[in-house]
Every structure is written in structure tokens, then in C-alpha cells.
Amino acid sequence: MGGWFTVFFLGPIIIILIFSFLRRGVYGGVEWEFSLAAYQSLTTRGILTIALRTLIISVIATTITILLALPCGYYMAKSKHQTTLLLLIIIPFWTNFLIRVFAWMNILGNSGFINEFLLRLNIINQHLPLMHNQGAVTLVLIYMHLPYAILPLFATIDKFDFSLLEAARDLGANKFISMVKILLPNIKSGVFTAMMFTFIPIFGAYAVPQLVGGMHSYMLGNVIADQVIRARNWPLASAITMVLTMISTVGVIIMMIMQRREAARLTADPSRLRSAAEAATAGAIA
Secondary structure: OHHHHHHHHHHHHHHHHHHHOEEEOOOOOEEEEEOOHHHHHOOOHHHHHHHHHHHHHHHHHHHHHHHHHHHHHHHHHHOOOHHHHHHHHHHHHHOOHHHHHHHHHHHHOOOOHHHHHHHHOOOOOOOOOOOOOHHHHHHHHHHHHHHHHHHHHHHHHOOOOOHHHHHHHHOOOOHHHHHHHHHHHHOHHHHHHHHHHHHHHHHOOOHHHHHOOOHHHOOHHHHHHHHHHOOOOHHHHHHHHHHHHHHHHHHHHHHHHHHHHHHHHHHHOOHHHHHHHHHHHHHHHO
16 A cells, blocks of 8 residues: 555655756756756746735635535535435536536527527626626636535534534524534534545636636636646646645645544544533523
8 A cells, every 4th residue: 555655656756846946948948957946937927926826716705615615515414305315416527527527618609598598588688798808717727626615515514413403592592502512523524524635726726727717817727737738847837736736735734634633533522512512602692
């Protein structure tokens, strides 16, 4: 197992790391000479602008995805038809990723469903610019990654003791306060897992901004592809990839630490969950 892990995971990462510290070849590839030019290029205005845009789109898309996934996961955990609902969540994975993107292009395009529908009803006189902007990119990214947020949230909420919410309401807390003060603190590991499963792939997204976005929706994933295919600047592409990898690694480590602390807390004293809930409810009412 360790050998496979080394060959197929650590091996490529080590190669990318080495390439990021080499000099760009005149005709592409790399020259085996140590250089920090690739990392220095990361501080240019163009790269920083795209990095900031990528961060903003990723944060907005992740936030909306989590806000949509929370009620879905909660409803699934309390439903008697969990198997059917899980099947509905998994069904999109049976369809090719690009087919789903092209479906959204047919919905949002100038000749797409929305524009044609509004034109036929004479609500608009010309096509709405629904494609090739950051809004379209954000919308499609939310759709693509919503199942990745729902599944870990459902798995966490399903283990939650819902009698704690009933106890909170008996003590005078309304539904919103009981959710915020009791449910969310006890499913924070699932929330953070959903955030990582959503933020990390969105931060490195390539296909969606390439197909749905425009020049103002260019993200870091597109920069990496262009540097490899067009500019043939492998060191710069490797440097950007290493930055994304480090961000992902830090997120995964934090997620693992939170899960271990949560498991240790519940294993050490299961009664602390109810006591903490009652204390939170009392504090909310006060």
C-alpha cells in the first residue's frame, strides 16, 4: 500500500515541486538550473488579480453551497426515505461532468431555455447575458459541488441526537436558536468537511470557468492549463500547483484534527453532549 501511495501520489507531487524550482526552457520544458523565478512570478499583478478573483468566487460558491446543503442534509437525516434521497443525490454522478456543464450552457446560453422562454412570453426583447460571466461560473460550480457538501453533512447530522432540539424547545428556545446554538456546534466537523470538499475543487476549477465563463472569469486552474499548453512555462504552472496543493493539505490536516477532537470528546464523555446543549439553550434564552 505504501509503495502505491508513493508512486501515484507522492511521486507526481515531488516532480512538480522540483519543476517549480527550475528555470523555464527556451522552447518549453525546464532547464536543470535552480531558480526562484516561478515563485517570483506569483507576485505579479496579473497573477495576484486572478488569485483574488479565484478566492472570491470560491468563497462565495462554497458559502452558498453549504447554506443549501445544510437544510438538505437535515431533511435527509430526519426522513424515512433516506435511501431514495441518497439515490437522488448520487444520480448526477452517473452523468459525465462535461455533459452536465454543456446542459447548463444550453440553459443559460443566448439560445438557451431561459432566454427563449422569456422571449416567447415577450418579457424581454433581447437575450440576457446569462453566460460568460462570474455569476454563471458561480452558479454552475454550486450545482456541480452541492452533492459533495450534502453527503458529509447528512452523515454527520444523521448521528445527531435530535432529542436535544426538542429539549431546547421545551426550555423555551425557538427553532432558529436551537439550530444555531445546539445543532451547528455539534456538527461542525461535518460542516468543515463539506467546506473542504467544496472549496478545494472549486479553488482549482478549470473546466467550468473555461466553458461557462469569460475573460473576467479566468481562474487559477485556467492559468495552470495555459502555462502548460500554450506558454509552455512548466515552472510557473508547477509553482501555482504547489500553492494550491499546500492550501489543500492544510485544510485536510485541520479537518482531520477537528474530527479526532470531536471523536475523542464524544468517546470520553457522551453525557457532555447533552450538558453542553442544555447550557447553550439556557444561555440563548437568557
